[in-house]
Amino acid sequence: MASLQNSHIESQIPTELLIARVMQLHASISKLESLKPSKQVNSLFTQLVKLCTPSYSIDIKDLPQEVQEMRESLIVLCGRAEGLLEQEFATFLNKIPQPLNNLNLFPYYGNYVKLASLECRILKENGVVQPKKVAFVGSGPMPLTSIVMAKNHLKTTHFDNFDIDEAANNVARRIVATDFEFEKRMKFLTGDILQVKEKLGEYDCIFLAALVGMSKEDKMKIIRHIRKYMKDGGILLVRSAKGARAFLYPVVERHDLLDFEVLSIFHPIDEVINSVILVRKPVF
Template sequence: MSCEVSPIVLSQLVDLYYRVLALPSLAPSPKVNQTFSELVSLCLQIKVPSNHLTYHLDEICKKDNNNFNIFSLITRAMEAEGYMERYWAGILATADNLQTAMRLFWYWDNYATLTKYELESLKAAGCSTFRRVAFVGSGPLPLTAILIAQEIKSHVVLYDRDAEANELAIAWVKKLPWGKEQFSFRDADVWDVAPDEFMQYDIVWIAASVGANGKEKSGVIKHVRKGMRPGAFLAIRSVEMGCSLLYPEVQHSELGDVDIVRHDDPPQGVVNSVIVLRV
């Protein structure tokens, strides 16, 4: 694999980095939407390891007497996503035709492709039982959980430490024909949940936005895994290559002594990859 990045692409990334940091507000607006659309599009094009990419970006920023801070960029990207999800949760809560409104969401096709890819990876890993599913870090717009429930007809428990995010999600999820039966919500920071609570699940999803960095995310994974029953599965959302500028990347070395059964490349145009662990 080549570790070279086009100077033009690097220059565009640095420009976007400064533009993202300079945004006075991250709430959805034409300027915010355009800036992050450009950033995501560019990140998806970059196929070099994240450490090489950040090295090159840091070298360019040093010429401007600055340092490239990937943590600041990821934090801003995840904050902007949070604002966007709240905005769309409000739209869905008041929609006359909820299922039509869901498909109008800007990234609906991306979510649908990502969920299909994750379910295929799980089945290839030997995960064929989906009676009870948990999603950690579900947020106000848990579209993955909706798509999972549609596909596998399982009960899904949604964990989020932000009670307001859960309230926003409940306001529209419970309007779905199957919403009241298939979904439960837990207002809880995963660190405050006893590990043995996770023993009831056949599979636990860990959202891309859980953890400020790979090390913190691996801590959450170890906490959850500690209580899961043998043979159950963890689906961990990570990122590869250029998309490491958008979410924390999980390195295999950070996971410790675990049984990694799948780690497939994401489909074309999809930001997140999935790492599948067997407990």
């Protein structure tokens, strides 16, 4: 771990230069005709991720207004590009035999495996072992977290995957439908999570994907809604970002979660981009 940290420190550049480079990449990405995977799209986003991954001590809140606005636009562009990349790969997987055995063809599969392993370890350390029923909000066309967790970690858990996009759910359903046993534990529900109410009380644990609620206001609205309807003592796992990684994903901080009992906050320093915040709804 120490050597990883050192290599990141060595690869850091001054904050002014980092911001200038991010703004440059944002300008190039904004000019693209399409965000669908292509040599140019892949190259620009790879550069962006490499640039933002080292553990900079930058605080997004301290940045000038112009940079804040650029960041908000960049997060939306990253979200769209990520969705299109997942859609393309999920469609490709559905054309080959045994898609569930070929998930490793997805370029960031290794990151999902690491993140799922990390999140399950954090859950376990906080007493959440083999929850009966879990919800994943924002599962997308490639529901990798749910699949990796269901296969490798939570082997008896039932997963409900929520996504606002029916097309994404249809592609995901077809991947899972190739394994009868697996399909029994994995459901896909389409709709806006803000319209889901009593059903949220069924889950022992709810995962909130990083790109659900791209602005701070939207993210907090969703978190407040989930808290209102989830069961007392239920667990919510929120993905966030820290430092320069906040140019890629929205940020949720401890003080945003004062209505919960904060159990754990973890900021990775390797190629896993997302921070993990684990909270519990208090029992009154």
